[in-house]
Amino acid sequence: MNVRDAIMKRRSIRKFKTDPIGDDVILQLLEGARLAPSGSNTQPWRFIVVKDADMRLKLQVASFNQRHVGQAPVIIACCADIKAFGEFPERIDELIEAGALPAKSREVFVPALKKGGMTADIKWHLMIAATGNTDIAIEHIVLQAVELGLGTCWVRWFDDDRVKKLLEIPKNIEIIALLPIGYPDEDPPQRPRFTLEKIVYDEKYGKSLSPTGEVRYS
């Protein structure tokens, strides 16, 4: 399966078979997440693999009783370490060592951050960056799952405090999504999407890519 096929085939799956998922398969999904890109390679994502039936049920209840959460044989709680950016100088050094950035990057980036200090504004942006970066890693898992014949559903509608308590998540860690994973027991059609006309513009916001106003990929 190529990437386009995986993108086309993916659906949010809300009905799973009870078949278990092999540990190797779960590790392959997580390897997909590990290789995701992140700002300055900060890799803020952290994952908790939940298989225990009792805990899955508790997570279902904490997710306002969304049944697909508990029904899936595995739930990956996808989290972001808000403090990951604190190791920014080390990550920059690694990128320089790997030849991805020029050596002068360290002199430019690191003092700039130190000079400004950790203002509330910077902290807010780091938080946004950590959550955004983790979203990318989650979608790697989601698309890798399609190739392996698995279904997933992003779940963000849950009682944050309750899930944090259940999974003993420390203060600097935010839960970005719960990802129930299992072999699909449904094959839903593609869900509605906006047209390309509505979401894509030519050079400037609001200008259509086509003189007729119709933008289509065949």
Ligand SMILES: Cc1cc2nc3c(=O)[nH]c(=O)nc-3n(C[C@H](O)[C@H](O)[C@H](O)COP(=O)(O)O)c2cc1C
């Ligand atoms: C950030 C995010 C949060 C979501 N939260 C939930 C959720 O709590 N429960 C749920 O059943 N689906 C959830 N979804 C799935 C969306 O409803 C779904 O992606 C959308 O309806 C489009 O359908 P599709 O994924 O099958 O294409 C979420 C999706 C995303 C990306």
